[in-house]
Amino acid sequence: MSADPNKPSLFDKFKNTQFYRSIFRTGVPVVSHRQRMMVMLNSVFLHLHPVRLPKHAVKVRYTWCMGGLSFFIFLVLTVTGILLMFYYRPTIEYAYGDVMDLSQQVPLGIMREIHRWGAHLMVITVWLHMFRVFMTGSYKPPREFNWVVGVVLLVLTMLMSFTGYLLPWDQLAIWAITVGSNMAGATPFLGMNGPGSSLLSIGDVNFVTSVSDARFAMLGGRFVGGGALLRFYVLHCIGLPFIIMIFMIVHFWRVRKDGGISGPT
Amino acid sequence: MEAFPVPLKIIMEAVKHFINAIASPKILFNIVFLFYLIVFPPFKFFQRIHDALGIDRLWTKRGGIFIFSLMFLAFAFGLTDANFRLIVLKPDNVPIVALLFLVVFFLWFAMTQAKENDEAIAKGDKPKEYADSREKVLVFPDLVYIEFLCLIFVAVLLAVWAIGLPAPLEQPANPTVSPNPSKAPWYFLGLQEMLVYFDPWIAGVVLPTAILLGLMCIPYIDKNRKGLGYYTYQDRKMAINTFMFFWLVLWMFLIFIGTFLRGPNWSFFGPFEYWDHNKLEVLNNINLSQYVFMIWLKQGMPSNILLREAPGFLVLAVYFGLLPAIFAKTIFKDLYQRIGGIRYSIFVVFLLMALALPIKMYLRWLFNIKYIIAIPEFFFNI
Numbered sequence: 001m002s003a004d005p006n007k008p009s010l011f012d013k014f015k016n017t018q019f020y021r022s023i024f025r026t027g028v029p030v031v032s033h034r035q036r037m038m039v040m041l042n043s044v045f046l047h048l049h050p051v052r053l054p055k056h057a058v059k060v061r062y063t064w065c066m067g068g069l070s071f072f073i074f075l076v077l078t079v080t081g082i083l084l085m086f087y088y089r090p091t092i093e094y095a096y097g098d099v100m101d102l103s104q105q106v107p108l109g110i111m112r113e114i115h116r117w118g119a120h121l122m123v124i125t126v127w128l129h130m131f132r133v134f135m136t137g138s139y140k141p142p143r144e145f146n147w148v149v150g151v152v153l154l155v156l157t158m159l160m161s162f163t164g165y166l167l168p169w170d171q172l173a174i175w176a177i178t179v180g181s182n183m184a185g186a187t188p189f190l191g192m193n194g195p196g197s198s199l200l201s202i203g204d205v206n207f208v209t210s211v212s213d214a215r216f217a218m219l220g221g222r223f224v225g226g227g228a229l230l231r232f233y234v235l236h237c238i239g240l241p242f243i244i245m246i247f248m249i250v251h252f253w254r255v256r257k258d259g260g261i262s263g264p265t
Numbered sequence: 266m267e268a269f270p271v272p273l274k275i276i277m278e279a280v281k282h283f284i285n286a287i288a289s290p291k292i293l294f295n296i297v298f299l300f301y302l303i304v305f306p307p308f309k310f311f312q313r314i315h316d317a318l319g320i321d322r323l324w325t326k327r328g329g330i331f332i333f334s335l336m337f338l339a340f341a342f343g344l345t346d347a348n349f350r351l352i353v354l355k356p357d358n359v360p361i362v363a364l365l366f367l368v369v370f371f372l373w374f375a376m377t378q379a380k381e382n383d384e385a386i387a388k389g390d391k392p393k394e395y396a397d398s399r400e401k402v403l404v405f406p407d408l409v410y411i412e413f414l415c416l417i418f419v420a421v422l423l424a425v426w427a428i429g430l431p432a433p434l435e436q437p438a439n440p441t442v443s444p445n446p447s448k449a450p451w452y453f454l455g456l457q458e459m460l461v462y463f464d465p466w467i468a469g470v471v472l473p474t475a476i477l478l479g480l481m482c483i484p485y486i487d488k489n490r491k492g493l494g495y496y497t498y499q500d501r502k503m504a505i506n507t508f509m510f511f512w513l514v515l516w517m518f519l520i521f522i523g524t525f526l527r528g529p530n531w532s533f534f535g536p537f538e539y540w541d542h543n544k545l546e547v548l549n550n551i552n553l554s555q556y557v558f559m560i561w562l563k564q565g566m567p568s569n570i571l572l573r574e575a576p577g578f579l580v581l582a583v584y585f586g587l588l589p590a591i592f593a594k595t596i597f598k599d600l601y602q603r604i605g606g607i608r609y610s611i612f613v614v615f616l617l618m619a620l621a622l623p624i625k626m627y628l629r630w631l632f633n634i635k636y637i638i639a640i641p642e643f644f645f646n647i
């Protein structure tokens with residue numbers, strides 16, 4: 001902040017260096033219409049957005065920013081999750097101790113907190129986003145399919161959270177997952193305790209047993225043990241994020257292709 | 266508690282006892298259901314009550330102040346109680362308390378904008394989003410700055426939350442000692458609550474699948490082309506009234522019950538009640554087939570399974586086979602004509618599946634019915 005408004009500040013000078021301009025292609029200062037448009041077009045990240053939008057669409061009271069926040073929290077979870085992976089080993093011997101060390105040994109160890117509370121928060125923002133989309137009728141044509149993609153994202157978000165729930169390997173974790181996975185054991189036909197499973201047999205040979213049913217596939221074992229921990233870990237850190245990213249890409253692409261944020265006609 | 270003078274204390278205790286007394290699933294569900302029927306009336310009868318009470322005054326600034334003062338007061342009152350604090354301030358329950366306030370806030374926020382727009386439309390004007398939508402703004406800087414502020418806000422919120430509230434870590438996992446109650450993650454507690462009334466294959470597999478498929482079907486069933494891109498209630502009353510039943514009653518309310526009011530043995534506890542492990546609810550439920558053969562016909566149970574469960578199958582056939590046809594001729598006549606046979610059938614089947622839950626609740630409370638169809642031999646109980 002220099003006293004003379006016409007005198008360029010140090011930052012302004014920096015913006016004119018070859019170095020700065022090699023990173024941000026748009027010239028400085030960004031004042032003209034054209035330059036503001038170029039900021040959007042020149043950046044691979046901002047380029048997710050259109051260049052211009054109807055005014056109602058940028059208002060918080062219309063979108064509540066909920067879709068954007070869901071995505072932002074997802075990014076926060078990715079970063080903190082990667083940091084957690086440095087310390088965490090998904091085996092029965094180490095998991096609990098590693099999580100304990102995270103808060104007691106690691107300097108500034110609030111990554112686990114951010115990751116856990118962020119995960120809760122993401123489920124909430126995704127639900128509220130769905131609620132907003134419903135209340136503005138934004139699922140109506142031409143956005144029907146993006147709503148369907150959204151429902152898939154909702155499921156994936158909850159599955160991400162569910163698989164993460166097991167990883168601390170404390171009492172809360174294994175018993176919550178036990179409750180959840182018992183339901184898989186009741187899947188019609190495919191679960192050992194599900195209706196119709198006993199029909200899938202030849203003579204005395206049952207095909208759906210405690211070591212071959214849906215619950216076993218989910219847990220990698222007959223109960224929540226080391227197999228389940230490894231399975232949930234891989235799904236939580238690699239499998240589901242991979243799938244959810246693909247669906248997010250489709251989701252964002254479709255928001256643009258379906259004509260941008262919905263609005264009155 | 267010591268901070269309050271004695272007469273006030275007595276009144277507060279009385280209020281708590283009263284709330285605990287009425288907080289049983291039977292009473293609470295009816296209160297919430299009635300609330301829903303009046304605020305989002307799906308039938309003309311309740312519409313009249315809705316109008317007489319002037320419910321839509323809730324969707325104004327003053328209504329908002331009213332709702333939130335009430336909620337905060339109730340919450341502050343609750344916090345004076347040790348049992349209430351124990352449940353509500355449990356670290357993992359904090360987000361669900363936040364959810365309660367957020368859901369109500371955004372409901373109010375959406376409905377208030379809807380009311381403003383509806384009033385404008387009634388006068389022949391356009392909704393307020395319309396004027397805005399004619400004006401284009403540049404995303405940089407207008408939107409990018411708003412997004413940036415939102416990000417900062419949430420980042421700060423998360424950081425403060427993370428520093429202030431350590432993530433809990435319980436005893437190391439022990440497969441031989443199961444905690445009581447064992448609860449699923451909070452977003453699945455609605456499903457776990459349904460386990461009280463249905464077997465796992467329905468509560469945990471069939472109904473969740475139906476919820477997701479039903480959600481995906483919404484855009485294809487709702488043929489109303491009005492109400493796209495602005496908040497409105499009058500232009501899509503039926504869609505909103507139906508949705509609110511799922512969203513507020515079957516989704517949110519069940520989660521809140523499962524989180525805050527279900528204790529050891531999945532017994533029900535009032536918000537100010539101590540979670541007593543010895544509290545056992547007496548269950549002497551009987552199946553529909555037993556009702557029919559043993560109580561009405563006064564004979565033994567037939568040995569043939571299909572014959573034994575014939576009454577249940579009949580009920581089910583009527584429920585899913587006959588009711589849709591009857592509805593199409595009566596209460597849903599307009600709807601049927603508007604959206605056609607296929608959409609109508611899909612809609613009604615999902616609706617009946619959802620209504621099966623309250624119906625099963627009432628059957629349980631009024632007649633102690635356990636299963637409509639009970640074939641434990643094949644794990645096929647409904």
Ligand code: HEM
Nearest residue numbers: 063067068070071130138146147150151153154260261262
């Ligand atoms: C991981 C979860 C999700 C993310 C990150 C996400 C992200 C977004 C974003 C950034 C937008 C742009 C507008 C806005 O912010 O509101 C959007 C729009 C939209 N989302 Fe999502 N979403 C998610 C889940 C869902 C769900 C669960 C649904 C519905 C079931 C849904 C349906 C839609 C629809 C229909 C639009 C277009 C809205 C319009 O044009 O007004 N999304 N989403």
